[in-house]
Amino acid sequence: MSQLFFIPPLISLLITKGKLRFFNNFESALALSLHYGILILALPISILLYKAKKQPWSILLEITTEPIISSAFTITFLTAFTAIAINALFGLVIAWVLVKYEFPGRKTLDAIVDLPFALPASVGGLTLMTVYSDRGWMGPICSRLGIKIVFSRLGVLMAMIFVSLPFVVRTTQPVLQDIEEELEEAAWCIGASPWTTFWQILFPLLTPSLLTGTALGFSRAIGEYGSIVLIASNIPMKDLVISVLIFQKLEQYDYQGAIVVATAVSIASFGGLLVTNQVQLWKQNLNR
Template sequence: MRRNVLPGLSLSLGVTLFYVGLIVVLPLTALIFKAASLGPADYWSIISSPRAVASYRVTVLTALGATAFNLVFGLALAWVLTRYRFPGWRLVDAMVDLPFALPTAVAGISLTALFASNGWFGSVLSDLGIKVAYTPLGIMIAMCFTSLPFIVRTVQPVLEDLDPALEEAGQSLGGSDWTIFRKVIFPLLKPALLAGLSLSFARSLGEFGAIIFIAGNQPMSTEITALLVFIRLEEYDYQAAAAIASVLLFTAFAMLAITNLLQARALRYTVRN
């Protein structure tokens, strides 16, 4: 009989369910019950107020822009880190995880100092007529910084495990580099890319510390939904805070569910081919 190193199913399952229930399910359940304590009319009035709708628009549009940028830049960065070795390679690879280790408030202050009109980057961009700090563009940059590792770290292992013989076969058949990438490499990367995109988008939706310093926090203009939730908490309006936060929660869940369906479909396509 084979002896397992890990404990049996009962103990492992019990510990897992206890952790998930205590850390994940319990806070989310409390949030949903707090929002549900409002009547349907009051709930709709809170989440559909002009200020709340404006915060949704700012948050979602900037999160989509940051995710789209990270799709291109994150894939390119993962490709370079996987396929090439250069002086400082290990340093660049380690810096990808910097947003995980750096407190988001520190990141927000640093980005504001860099992109303010008198900052290193902001002064140059101001001369070109581009204002970053205290605009939606600044919010998008902060989101890009905090969510980039999710795409890089989900795509990088797949690239490392990719069999070079597949590319060599494509080259032997006369395929161009673009054709090989589109027909051979990209279908294998698609499930990992979808997972990275969903995590990146969800992180951008809920980001707070890195954004509030660079956003300007002007209602109806540069106020994100997470900040509006915080403002309602400071006003001791817990039901309104829970109602607005529930919109972010349901949006993130919907995004993850759709991405999981697309990922499962992509995996089935990859297996068939």
């Protein structure tokens, strides 16, 4: 098949005179990593973009401007932005507490942060429903306050917060651990307050990792499906998000619409990561 054009060069590098040559030099290891990256990452995305490109521009514009699709895009991106803004704040606070303080249950909290990574998405959605449904632990309290979480846009927000929080914590935590305490002590010696020390000295060092975590969390949030499909009502114009919309279109055999929507999401996610990388490079150049 034409898609496998890159396999023979790899085989020729790995096989010499009928014997498998293990990776004993830089060239073979580099060839393996490049071919693996092409096979796993570049090839599927390239095929998706190619299939979308084959559609006329008029069809692409017609599909992306449909009321249901434009509403799904608006709901998804606004909710994801809200979720990652909340996680940027509280994720930084959690990372700070885990690094700076010793307290009973610290290791347990540190392990709990990784639960969204370990749990299947459907289990995460079921967990959220168990907590926030009308018969759940927090459901009656929320009902008395007039707050409806399950089968609403607020439930989508909770699911996005749940799956994206670890990205912020795990990207900022190692940076906090590597910051030398002498920097804070020097600032305190010259009379700087704790807030000034954090804002003027520590926060600039944390900004690149915080931006990386928020970008990864945002991409994870807009692609979440398993937990959202359980906790949301998935009604168009109400709380239907892009990931569920793509699955619905596949169920309806609307492959053209699914490809167009998936391509638009991929471009938006890649654009967000690209902007984040550019901001990081800009800040690094300023600090030199």
